[in-house]
Amino acid sequence: MPGESQRGSGHASFGHxxxxxxxxxxxxxxxxVDAEQxxxxxxxxxxxxxxxxxxxxxxxxxxxLSIAAD
Numbered sequence: 001m002p003g004e005s006q007r008g009s010g011h012a013s014f015g016h017x018x019x020x021x022x023x024x025x026x027x028x029x030x031x032x033v034d035a036e037q038x039x040x041x042x043x044x045x046x047x048x049x050x051x052x053x054x055x056x057x058x059x060x061x062x063x064x065l066s067i068a069a070d
Contacts, residue, residue: 011023018034029050034040045053 009024009026011021013035014020014022018040019036021032021035023030023032024047027047029045029047031043031045032040033042
């Protein structure tokens with residue numbers, strides 16, 4: 001993740017509204033829908049689960065691109 005440090009922590013902001021925010025806290029990734037809102041929904045995932053979901057999204061997007069290119 002951008003902002004990741006050697007200690008297993010870091011954060012990323014995506015620069016648009018809503019203000020999504022991702023941060024790594026040791027062995028957990030916390031995804032906040034809108035960091036500007038105190039009551040914003042938050043998703044917390046283990047690092048292995050987060051990586052599994054990212055790999056799945058990459059696989060699906062690669063397949064979509066292949067189909068769309070045809």
